[in-house]
Amino acid sequence: MQARKRSDMAPDPNTTVLLIEESPTLRYALERLLRDSGFAVAAAETFSAGLERLSAAPGAAGIGVVIIGWPVHTRPEADDLFTLLEEPDLAAVPVLVMVTDPEPATRAWVVRRSHTAMLDWRLHTEAVATLNALRAAGEAGAAELEPPLADQGGTRILFVDDSPSVRAYYRRLLSGQGYRLELAANVDEGFDKARSDAFDIAIIDYFMPGANGDVLCRWLRDDPATRHITTAIFTSTYLDQVIQDSLNAGAAECMFKDEHDALFLARVAAMSRSVAGRRSIEAERQRLQSILNSVGEGVYGVDAEGRITFVNPAARLILGYDENRELLGQSAHELFHYAEQDGTPIAPLSSLLQSSYGSRQILRSWETCFWTREGSSVPIECTVYPLYMAREQQGSVVAFRDISERKNLEERLLWQATHDALTELFNRRYFEEQLEAECQWQQRQRATSALLYLDLDHFKYINDTEGHAAGDALLIQVGRRLLERLRRTDTLARLGGDEFAILLRNIEPEELQEASEAFRAAVSEQDFNYHGKTFKVRASIGAALIDAGTPSPGEALAEADIACHVAKQQGGNRSHVYDPHDRHKDLMDRELGWSNRLREALRVDNFLLHYQPIMPLSGLDADRLPDGSLWNWFAGHPASCHACFEVLLRLRGPDGEAIAPDNFIPTAERFYLMPEIDEWVLRNALLKLGEMNRVFRKACFSINVSGHTLCNRDWPARVQRLIGEHGVDPGCVTFEVTETAAICDMGAARRAINSIRDLGCRFSLDDFGTGFSSFSQMKQLPVDYIKIDGMFVQAMASDPIDQAMVQSMNDIAHCLGRQTVAEYVNSRDILQLLIACGVDHAQGHYIARPLEDPAMVGE
Incomplete structure (x- = not known):
């Protein structure tokens, strides 16, 4: 079924029309028209009567529509009536205003109030149709007249108007929508409040005593503390000059007092959304600024000409600037990358950084130097990216870092490498x-x-x-x-x-x-x-x-x-x-060859040990000495239970032959190999000494040690360790030290000898008599034996001077409490002379040649 037209809607018999009109003629004419159309009418002859009727719960009285004849002159009871109709309880009641000559204030009230219409008395016959349309709009289109949703963002509004009633009305209206409102009566009061508190929007009446609203707009715009406030002019005057002055003063809106409340609130809501958007943008800007400020690297932006547009604190710190204003707007090239690290100027056209600012070029990990405010250069590594805004290049962003520490490290590494x-x-x-x-x-x-x-x-x-x-x-x-x-x-x-x-x-x-x-x-x-x-x-x-x-x-x-x-x-x-x-080069080549052979011998145990007996002369009858080797005779003698041997080193040759030490010991001393060789000899000699003590009740070894080894502070500890490992009696070990240049330091030698003698070992001073300091060293060194050099012994039988020398050395050694050993005893005649001189021990080919295995002697 086709819907009925809004103007033909039948009146609701339960709905009463309250007609308020002071003129009896106009009231009668309109009341008759309404009754003829089926409306129930309650007439009020005064505004006071109408106010009283409306104040008594209009819904209970069945009043559904109000018709008011607008007064020609403003009267308090009429103002109270119109104010009451704007209260929330009556805001939904349709109101028809009958006017003769509408004024701006009448038009503003009608537009401002929802469910309100205005009709000229000369067209009063259209009142019924207007009422039906007003009722239909209230039923079908009420949602269109609903005010915007209440403000959810806590927007703060400063409302400035010199009229108390206007301020009161808009306080209720805006507060009802959730806005936080502050009121001011004039420009000065409004400006003071704006400076002392935080506001988002200022709605300012244009015409006010003292100064118009555009003045306050301008003040708020020009003050840094208030320029963020969105301003709107509120006026009842439709004048181009007013609107122009307001916009020129910085107002974002020009609103009119005769507009409907819904339109007013929609405009305020639009400004509130703008404020919220600005807040969001500002929050994002602050977030990005915080990120930029927190970046450890220096970051700055430049326009196409290379002028600085922004800079972060890290960049200022590296460059030595305290404030952004010292950098913003300045040429980056002229300010800090104008020269090479050595001070050579760089022309702008030759600067790679300057040329990259206005281009789309991406420059990555470029190493150069920047100059600080104090004029010192800082090595940096930078990356340049084009900056795009709205798809258009707006310059470049440069991220850089101080690489002084890395450069210093590189220099240190280079220094260490060279x-x-x-x-x-x-x-x-x-x-x-x-x-x-x-x-x-x-x-x-x-x-x-x-x-x-x-x-x-x-x-x-x-x-x-x-x-x-x-x-x-x-x-x-x-x-x-x-x-x-x-x-x-x-x-x-x-x-x-x-x-x-x-x-x-x-x-x-x-x-x-x-x-x-x-x-x-x-x-x-x-x-x-x-x-x-x-x-x-x-x-x-x-x-x-x-x-x-x-x-x-x-x-x-x-x-x-x-x-x-x-x-x-x-x-x-x-x-x-x-x-x-x-021919020294040939000699050097031979020594180098020997050095390599000795190192290889140490690695593969290619040394040999031979053992030459040292025989005590006490108790021997010089007239009954055998013609052949004396050692075989001695091996069966009871004194053999105290057999002594000098341990002699040999190097195994390519064909298995034994190479004498005279061929390689000088090279070993030259290349500082003697400590390693001496330790090899000691370790293997102690191993053999353990075997010897199974043949002789007490065998003793005399082991040579070089001066380099003796002066090594670790040698006594090594001796003690090896003796303990092999379980050898220290009293069975004698160390021979050379009297000549091998002892490099008398003090160090004396300390080493005392430490080893404290273990129970003994010492013998070898090659005695070959140096000028022989007797001095014999006196200073705490040795037990003096070994008379063979150069004196081997010629005793034919040279009386050598015989006298041996006699003197023997006597002095005995005076100092040392025993003597004579080397190179190669004949019976020499041995007889040694017995006559009182020498204690003898060693040489007449006694026995060096033996490969002394444990087999006597078998």
Whole structure:
């Protein structure tokens, strides 16, 4: 069925129309019209009567529609009536306003109030149709007239109007929608409140006493503390100038008082959403700013011309600036990347960074330097990305970091790769590179340079006796002395251990000896003092020329090393210039060969031990000595229960032959292999001694030990450990030490001998009589035996002077409480003379030749 038109709707018999009109004629005419149309009408002759009727619960009285004749003049009771109709309880009641000549205030009230219509009295016959349409709109279209949803964001509004009633009305209206409202009566009051509290929106009446609303808009816009407030002008005047002044003053809206409340609230809601959006944008901006500020790397933005648009705190910190304003708007190139690290200026057109700012180029991990506010350069690594906004490039973003620490680390690593950590001189690797470059240069230039190879004399003695700290201090001191003598064009390096090398560039051959001596003197001119002890510093230097005829850097180094070896052989503390015509190189090659053989022998146990008996002479009858070997006779003698043997070292040759120690011991001492060899001898001799004690009730071994080993502070502990491992009686072990140059330090030797003697071992001073200090050393060293050198013993039978020497050495040894042993006893005549001199023990071929296995003797 077709729906009925709104204007033809039948009146509800339960609904009463309240007609308020003071004119009897107009009231009568309208009442008759309504009754004829089926409406129930309740007439009120005054506004007071109508106010009273409406105040008494209109729903209970059945009043569904109100018709009011608008008064010509404003009256309090009429204002109260209109105010009452705007209360929430009556807001949904349809109201028809009858007017003769509508004024702006009438129009504003009608527009503002929902469910309200206005009709000219001259058209009063259309009242019924208007009422039906008003009722139909209330039923079918009420949702369209509903105000916006209540504010959920807690928007704060400052409402400024000089009318108390307007302020009261809009307080109710806006508060009902959830807005937090503050009221002000004029411009000054409004500005004071805006500055003292936080507001989001200001709704300002345009015409007010003292100053108009556009003045307050302008004040709020210009003050940094209030410029965030969204302002709207509220007026009842439709004048272009008012609207223009308001917008020019910064108002975002121009609202009119005669607008419907729903439209007013919709505009306020729109402003509130704008505020919420701005808040969201600001919160996101602050979040991004916080992220930017928290980034450890420096970040700044530039426009296409390279002017700084933003900068984060890390960037300011690296560049030394306190505030953003010192950087913003400035040219990044002119401010901090205008020059190379060495200060060389960079033209803008030549700057890679400057050229990347206005382009779409991405620059990754570019290393350059920035200059701080104080003028110091900072190495940095930066990345440049184009900055796009609304799909258009707006400059670039640069992220950079200070890589000073990394650069310093790289420099330290490079320094460590080319320098010796102890002396801070160049190391062997760097020196060999320089030497190779110099040899190549000499091939092209046909000039002359030289290489000095320096080796400290007796360094191992200081290192072993005083410890590695003393040795390190000595090496540092020597390095400094050599540096003081060095020319700017020369290169000094520590090759390792106590060896130094100097590359002398552009030197004449005839100047080489003098230059070498100058460096040697620089090392030796000052003693080395350490913990109250003073040591003489001596060095041997080998020198070799480098010219176009030098085959290779390795050859030059070998020649200088050979020359240094010659200087040491000649007594040390001297320099020697390599001569290609002498035979020292062949000797060096042989020594290097022996060195390799000895190391291999240690690795695969390729040494041998032989044992030569040492026979006591006490109780022997000189007239009844046999013609042959005396040892076979002695092996069956009761005294054999105390058999003694000197342990002799041999090297097994390629064909199994035994190589005597004279062939390889000098090389072992030269290459500092004696401590390892001595330990091998001791370990294997103690193992054999355990076997010997199963044949003889008490066998004794006399074991040679070198001066280098004796002066090693760890040697006594090793002796104690090995004796304990093999279960040998320490009293069966005697150590022989050489009387000559092998004892490098009398004090260290005495300490070592005392420590080992405390274990129960004994000591013998070997080769006695070969040096000027023999008798002094015999007196100072706490030894048990004196072994008279064979050079005196083997000629006793034919040389009375040698016989007298042996007699004297024997007598002095006995006076000091030492027993004597004579070496090289090769005949019965010599043994008879030794018995006559009172020598205690004898050793030599007449007694017995060295034996491979002494345990088999006597079988």
